[in-house]
Amino acid sequence: MSEQHEAMEGYNFAYLDEQTKRMIRRAILKAVAIPGYQVPFGGREMPLPYGWGTGGIQITAAVIGHDDVLKVIDQGADDTTNAVNIRRFFSRTAGMATTTKTVAASIIQTRHRIPEQPLREDQVLVYQVPIPEPLRFMEPREVETRKMHALREYGVMHVKLYEDIARFGHIATTYSYPVLVNDRYVMSPSPIPKFDNPKMDMMPALQLFGAGREKRIYAIPPYTKVKSLDFDDYPFEVQQWEENCALCGADNSYLDEVVLDDEGNRMFVCSDSDYCEERRALGEHGGFTGEQPDLEEQNHVA
Amino acid sequence: MSPELDQSQPLLTVNGLSHYYGSQLGCSNVGFDLYPGEVLGIVGESGSGKSTLLKCLSAVLPPSEGEVIYRDRTGLPHDIYQISESARRMLRRTDWGVVEQNPRDGLRLGVSAGANIGERMMAVGARHYGGIRSEAESWLDKVEIDLGRIDDLPTTFSGGMQQRLQIARNLVTRPRLIFMDEPTGGLDVSVQARLLDLLRGLVAELGLSVIIVTHDLAVARLLSHRLMVMQRGQVVESGLTDQVLDDPQHPYTQLLVSSVLLP
Numbered sequence: 001m002s003e004q005h006e007a008m009e010g011y012n013f014a015y016l017d018e019q020t021k022r023m024i025r026r027a028i029l030k031a032v033a034i035p036g037y038q039v040p041f042g043g044r045e046m047p048l049p050y051g052w053g054t055g056g057i058q059i060t061a062a063v064i065g066h067d068d069v070l071k072v073i074d075q076g077a078d079d080t081t082n083a084v085n086i087r088r089f090f091s092r093t094a095g096m097a098t099t100t101k102t103v104a105a106s107i108i109q110t111r112h113r114i115p116e117q118p119l120r121e122d123q124v125l126v127y128q129v130p131i132p133e134p135l136r137f138m139e140p141r142e143v144e145t146r147k148m149h150a151l152r153e154y155g156v157m158h159v160k161l162y163e164d165i166a167r168f169g170h171i172a173t174t175y176s177y178p179v180l181v182n183d184r185y186v187m188s189p190s191p192i193p194k195f196d197n198p199k200m201d202m203m204p205a206l207q208l209f210g211a212g213r214e215k216r217i218y219a220i221p222p223y224t225k226v227k228s229l230d231f232d233d234y235p236f237e238v239q240q241w242e243e244n245c246a247l248c249g250a251d252n253s254y255l256d257e258v259v260l261d262d263e264g265n266r267m268f269v270c271s272d273s274d275y276c277e278e279r280r281a282l283g284e285h286g287g288f289t290g291e292q293p294d295l296e297e298q299n300h301v302a
Numbered sequence: 303m304s305p306e307l308d309q310s311q312p313l314l315t316v317n318g319l320s321h322y323y324g325s326q327l328g329c330s331n332v333g334f335d336l337y338p339g340e341v342l343g344i345v346g347e348s349g350s351g352k353s354t355l356l357k358c359l360s361a362v363l364p365p366s367e368g369e370v371i372y373r374d375r376t377g378l379p380h381d382i383y384q385i386s387e388s389a390r391r392m393l394r395r396t397d398w399g400v401v402e403q404n405p406r407d408g409l410r411l412g413v414s415a416g417a418n419i420g421e422r423m424m425a426v427g428a429r430h431y432g433g434i435r436s437e438a439e440s441w442l443d444k445v446e447i448d449l450g451r452i453d454d455l456p457t458t459f460s461g462g463m464q465q466r467l468q469i470a471r472n473l474v475t476r477p478r479l480i481f482m483d484e485p486t487g488g489l490d491v492s493v494q495a496r497l498l499d500l501l502r503g504l505v506a507e508l509g510l511s512v513i514i515v516t517h518d519l520a521v522a523r524l525l526s527h528r529l530m531v532m533q534r535g536q537v538v539e540s541g542l543t544d545q546v547l548d549d550p551q552h553p554y555t556q557l558l559v560s561s562v563l564l565p
Binding site for chain 1: 387388391395410412413414416417420421422424425426429430431432434435452453
């Protein structure tokens with residue numbers, strides 16, 4: 001399914017120079033050795049703005065090789081601006097083979113989702129991270145948050161969850177839900193929905209996190225324990241929907257709400273576009289009877 | 303206070319404590335013993351080294367010279383600047399409490415009163431929401447804050463309520479030693495009187511040891527058993543509170559006592 005491209009002249013393979021890649025690889029090795037620990041690295045300027053995946057793109061550039069097949073998703077979809085541009089960036093600068101199929105990819109760069117299809121040991125998941133510090137909203141001082149990580153003082157994380165229950169009656173944090181990695185470091189999983197948190201636990205694939213503006217890299221090695229923080233009497237739980245996917249009928253995937261018209265009609269569809277397409281190719285279908293909406297339109301709502 | 307603790311052993315022993323800010327003297331050669339259940343007042347004018355001394359004692363500011371020895375619940379002595387930083391911070395969260403002059407420094411203003419009280423419990427491992435909440439309620443009750451305010455932000459509280467909330471937040475882990483820096487500063491007299499009354503009650507009920515820094519001699523007389531008078535970084539006089547205030551020996555103490563305005 002993958003497409004092969006010709007690299008452009010005048011760029012080093014995958015844009016970054018080799019010394020920069022070595023520096024990033026060293027940071028990645030350290031991050032893998034200390035699961036959940038934020039390793040500072042010399043983040044470079046990339047030809048896209050901060051907040052669009054400069055951290056993820058640098059990690060991908062540092063780990064990608066000629067044999068890799070790259071998939072890029074943004075909120076689960078392969079065909080949004082961010083995903084298309086990053087895929088094209090690596091096609092041009094590295095002549096990379098790219099794909100939209102989760103099963104065919106060896107490197108998946110993601111913004112805000114984990115694919116529904118379980119990942120394998122030979123795959124790498126690269127997250128784009130806007131704010132790597134989970135303690136930031138409770139403690140603004142960087143010196144203090146580093147000390148809190150070093151001394152494992154994570155009481156304030158529960159203060160935030162307490163506050164949620166006191167105000168809303170349940171833990172109202174729905175994305176970027178803090179996790180404890182390998183029983184040691186509290187980590188921000190990047191703004192993935194908490195629906196995806198259980199997928200991180202004991203995942204066979206290597207998970208790498210890159211924050212370009214904050215210049216931090218962290219990682220979860222394969223088969224590492226990842227626990228979402230909670231209270232004994234308010235255990236962690238994920239979102240539920242009353243609907244199934246309107247296109248493929250899936251009842252176990254993360255759904256996006258798509259507004260159809262001005263009369264308040266709406267439908268729920270899988271946010272993971274590849275998963276939805278695969279299921280439809282196998283003959284599954286949901287309850288949507290109207291005209292098939294343009295896929296691009298769906299994903300903009302996502 | 304644990305029953306097995308030997309009451310005749312000092313809780314805190316301070317020897318030859320000095321601190322210099324560069325060549326500037328903060329406090330010099332301070333030494334004293336503090337026993338369980340005792341309230342020690344430190345008085346003196348602004349710039350006399352009271353707050354520097356309190357910071358050195360409460361493990362915030364490492365002194366230039368001298369040692370601070372704390373006896374833990376099992377009776378073992380620890381030099382607080384020799385133990386590991388994590389043990390020191392643990393001590394500050396569990397065995398000790400610090401009540402700041404400005405409640406904004408001692409409270410977490412972005413979260414509710416209940417979360418402020420619960421924070422220390424969660425920091426030492428409490429993970430049951432219902433348990434944390436009922437404990438927070440019982441402490442709000444003890445410091446005379448309406449239970450209906452448990453989910454309100456401290457920024458919506460009056461100055462006196464903020465100060466009482468700060469006290470509740472500190473006492474929730476049953477500390478043995480409380481440091482207070484001008485706890486009644488900035489409060490009007492009637493609020494101040496209620497706070498002092500509350501503090502006196504809690505100290506007696508819980509058997510707390512307290513080191514209280516104040517420039518208000520009336521507060522010192524009401525709360526403290528013993529008094530240390532500081533001038534230019536030195537302790538110039540110390541003794542029982544009534545004795546120091548009624549029969550001051552040092553010229554500076556005499557000046558201080560005679561300077562108090564009577565209404």
